[in-house]
Amino acid sequence: MSLTPSTTVSFIGLGNMNSAVLEGLLAGGHDPESVRATVGRVLSAETKSTRYGIAVTATEDHTEANREVANAHLVVLGVKPKAIVEVCEEIAPALSPDTVVVSVAAGISIDSMASRLPAGQPIVRAMPNTPLAVQQGAVGLAASAEVTESQLEAARGLFEQAGTVVVVPESQIDLVAGISGSGPAYFFHLAELLAQTAVEHGMDADVAEQLASATLAGAGRMIATQNASAAELRENITSPQGTTEAALRSFTEDDLSGVVARGIAANIRRSEELSAEFGS
Ligand SMILES: NC(=O)C1=CN([C@@H]2O[C@H](COP(=O)(O)OP(=O)(O)OC[C@H]3O[C@@H](n4cnc5c(N)ncnc54)[C@H](O)[C@@H]3O)[C@@H](O)[C@H]2O)C=CC1
Numbered sequence: 066m067s068l069t070p071s072t073t074v075s076f077i078g079l080g081n082m083n084s085a086v087l088e089g090l091l092a093g094g095h096d097p098e099s100v101r102a103t104v105g106r107v108l109s110a111e112t113k114s115t116r117y118g119i120a121v122t123a124t125e126d127h128t129e130a131n132r133e134v135a136n137a138h139l140v141v142l143g144v145k146p147k148a149i150v151e152v153c154e155e156i157a158p159a160l161s162p163d164t165v166v167v168s169v170a171a172g173i174s175i176d177s178m179a180s181r182l183p184a185g186q187p188i189v190r191a192m193p194n195t196p197l198a199v200q201q202g203a204v205g206l207a208a209s210a211e212v213t214e215s216q217l218e219a220a221r222g223l224f225e226q227a228g229t230v231v232v233v234p235e236s237q238i239d240l241v242a243g244i245s246g247s248g249p250a251y252f253f254h255l256a257e258l259l260a261q262t263a264v265e266h267g268m269d270a271d272v273a274e275q276l277a278s279a280t281l282a283g284a285g286r287m288i289a290t291q292n293a294s295a296a297e298l299r300e301n302i303t304s305p306q307g308t309t310e311a312a313l314r315s316f317t318e319d320d321l322s323g324v325v326a327r328g329i330a331a332n333i334r335r336s337e338e339l340s341a342e343f344g345s
């Protein structure tokens with residue numbers, strides 16, 4: 066069951082993350098007629114249906130609507146972690162034994178979902194990121210024991226037209242969230258900090274934002290298109306005894322690597338807390 070344009074895909078929840086998955090899927094040529102979705106509000110259902118050319122139902126009676134779309138080859142759960150378990154219970158009676166349930170939620174384990182789904186239901190935990198919307202995503206996948214090779218290929222097919230996909234043990238999915246799931250936010254925050262610093266030095270805010278955004282976009286494009294590592298690209302900018310070297314040395318003296326490591330550790334801890342709070 067590798068993914069073909071006619072593989073039926075249902076999205077439960079179409080917020081920031083699942084919309085990016087959908088946009089990547091459609092950009093890769095998937096047939097919109099094979100895709101359905103549910104969302105939390107009527108207005109949002111109309112907007113999303115028009116935007117993507119797919120059938121979208123609002124879930125004011127979410128049990129009914131979610132059950133209706135659950136009968137698909139792939140069901141992609143993109144609701145907040147606190148709602149995942151409830152959605153699994155809702156859709157359980159409507160699933161075919163062959164439906165692969167794919168969850169993008171942080172913190173909710175395969176076991177938590179399996180205990181609410183029919184015995185033996187194939188489950189894939191995915192940790193994508195929003196750059197899928199511009200075909201530059203990074204995705205980690207972990208599969209339950211029931212998932213066959215061809216089902217894993219189909220789940221991979223959801224993402225691979227729009228980004229890099231790696232398969233990892235489930236024990237590393239929280240780490241994937243900490244690195245690439247949340248990662249775009251770290252780079253955007255760095256752009257904010259660059260612009261803020263420029264403003265503190267007297268630059269107009271709009272000029273500062275233009276420079277910071279263009280730099281982030283340019284650096285991203287270089288690493289995506291040039292056959293060079295991050296270290297090589299950094300070295301190409303860092304003249305011996307030059308200005309970049311002075312800034313990088315200052316970052317090192319201020320323990321930037323420790324700052325990053327502690328941030329990732331906080332991210333992973335939060336996944337563990339979400340698991341304890343909403344996954345049991
Ligand atoms: N935003 C991101 O960059 C990433 C998010 N995730 C995960 O994606 C999941 C969703 O996050 P976001 O898209 O950011 O949230 P969001 O709030 O933007 O989207 C949630 C969606 O679920 C819908 N919804 C809520 N309850 C529902 C129900 N009972 N039935 C059907 N639809 C329902 C809402 O209407 C909305 O469309 C989370 O579990 C998060 O951990 C994972 C990786 C990255």
Ligand SMILES: O=C(O)[C@@H]1CCC=N1
Pocket residue numbers: 171242246247
């Ligand atoms: O912030 C969050 O919880 C989600 C998971 C990874 C990125 N966004």
